[in-house]
Amino acid sequence: DGGITQSPKYLFRKEGQNVTLSCEQNLNHDAMYWYRQDPGQGLRLIYYSQIVNDFQKGDIAEGYSVSREKKESFPLTVTSAQKNPTAFYLCASSRGAGKSYNEQFFGPGTRLTVL
Amino acid sequence: GQNIDQPTEMTATEGAIVQINCTYQTSGFNGLFWYQQHAGEAPTFLSYNVLDGLEEKGRFSSFLSRSKGYSYLLLKELQMKDSASYLCARGDNYGQNFVFGPGTRLSVLP
Numbered sequence: 001d002g003g004i005t006q007s008p009k010y011l012f013r014k015e016g017q018n019v020t021l022s023c024e025q026n027l028n029h030d031a032m033y034w035y036r037q038d039p040g041q042g043l044r045l046i047y048y049s050q051i052v053n054d055f056q057k058g059d060i061a062e063g064y065s066v067s068r069e070k071k072e073s074f075p076l077t078v079t080s081a082q083k084n085p086t087a088f089y090l091c092a093s094s095r096g097a098g099k100s101y102n103e104q105f106f107g108p109g110t111r112l113t114v115l
Numbered sequence: 116g117q118n119i120d121q122p123t124e125m126t127a128t129e130g131a132i133v134q135i136n137c138t139y140q141t142s143g144f145n146g147l148f149w150y151q152q153h154a155g156e157a158p159t160f161l162s163y164n165v166l167d168g169l170e171e172k173g174r175f176s177s178f179l180s181r182s183k184g185y186s187y188l189l190l191k192e193l194q195m196k197d198s199a200s201y202l203c204a205r206g207d208n209y210g211q212n213f214v215f216g217p218g219t220r221l222s223v224l225p
Contacts, residue, residue: 031212042202042217043158050212090157097212103148104204104213106157 003027006091006107013078013085013114021076021110023091030096032074033104036060037088046089049074050097078112086114119216121203126222132191135219137203141184146206149177149188152218153199161201162188190221198223 004025013019025032031050035043045058049068063082068074074093078085088111092104118140127133139147146165150158164170164179164186176189190197203216 033213035215040220043215045215088155094213097208101163102146102206102212103160103163105160109157 004091004093004105004107006089006110008110009108011110011112013112015114016080018077018079019112021078021089021091021112023074023076023107024072025074025093025105025107026072027093027105028071029093029105030071031094032068033092033094034058034064034066034074034076035090035092037090043090046076085112087112119203119205119214121201121216121219123217124220124222126224127193129193129195129223129225131193132189133193133221135188135190135201135203135221137186137188137216139184139186139203139205139216141181143207144181144184144205145208145212147177147179147186148204148206148213149175149186150202150204150215151199152202158202193223195223195225197221 007022033048034046037043044060046064047066049055052071055066055068065077088109090109091107094102094104120138148163149161151161152158162177164177169178174191179186200218200220202218205214
């Protein structure tokens, strides 16, 4: 089955700790994205990557870091510098810039709670 | 949401029809997408328009006017399970190539 997986579904962390959220896709998509969603709010873009070994900051990149060493994987690290990290984190992928039928497919999300 | 506008909330009655509007900036446009998101879940893809006109998929239809920078999602024969947020998103030919609007929270009442 093709799709996007995120793990874990729920994550708890102590204040001051870094944590890495996993995102894997087997859709052969070039582009991958990380979004943050707070209760009752829309999606805010953290980072995106259009190709392996390249990524760009989104609207709210401060306190986050990413890597794109493989096409299938785009892990997100929430660092201790992120002042308010408790949120729902969504990973998505798509065929890539300028392509037709370029809808984004989403993983199930990771709900991060900082204690 | 970078110049994508949608109403914040809408309410409709079970069995009725509702239209959710979306306006967007037209520069670099490469397709208009609609997603449904139930509370606590990931968004799921509903429809895609790249040419002007109406695309119909069962109870859901989506319309696009590229010259006006305008789209709408039409939901017919509303069911309680249609209560969700509906996100309009614009595809771009450059940059992050995908921008989401703030979403419209639809409540379907019995």
